[in-house]
Amino acid sequence: MNEFLFNSWTFGIVISIVSYQFGIFLKKKYKSPLLNPLLVSITCVILFLVAFDVDYESYYNGAKYLGYLLTPATICLAIPLYEQLDLLKKHLKAILLGVSAGVLASLSSVYLLALLFHFSHEQYVTFLPKSITTAIGISISEELGGFVTVSVVAIIITGILGNIAAEKICSICRIQEPVAKGLAIGTSSHAIGTVKAMEMGKVEGAMSSLTIAMAGIFTVFIVTFFSDLL
Secondary structure, three states: OHHHHHHOOOHHHHHHHHHHHHHHHHHHHHOOOOOOHHHHHHHHHHHHHHHOOOOHHHHHHHHHHHHOOHHHHHHOOHHHHHHOHHHHHHOHHHHHHHHHHHHHHHHHHHHHHHHHOOOOHHHHHHHOOOOOOHHHHHHHHHHHOOOHHHHHHHHHHHHHHHHHHHHHHHHHOOOOOHHHHHHHHHHHHHHHHHHHHHHHOHHHHHHHHHHHHHHHHHHHHHHHHHHOOO
């Protein structure tokens, strides 16, 4: 019976969705930034697979279908761009400079850390797309010859850390302007961080949503230059 359930193509989908819903429940109940739903769901899935001795392939056979939603989800990023068109026009200079600075800071930090820890070229390019949305990051990692699965992990961890620490960092750095907060969060920690930006305020959420797509586009244009540095 257990073998039948674990080999079912629905198993991976069900355990992923149930774990994420459990994470949402904990987040709403305890209001702790550490209880990020994605982090909770990842932890629950890992514990479940270990506890019941389920191999990853059995889980992935079903869970992979959730991954197919990444491409349409990325295309949907055009929606906040359209909906916030007036906001984009009003703060165009700040947005362009802010996103450019954020993308350059992200790529430069990976380059400096790669030099510090003597990364190979494959290891280096694996981490270059860490701060952009997953679907675009996967494509960049594949194109540059990185380790795609590690890139995905790096992107998720970056987003979770942004979600957890965004509000505290803005407070420490005395960033009070809602537009600046949204730009910083969206550029550095993509969609997962944007959830926190939406909790912080309407303008923060709108600006963060807006910059997810822009940061991805900017990264696509300049990442090749950085990849050739090492």
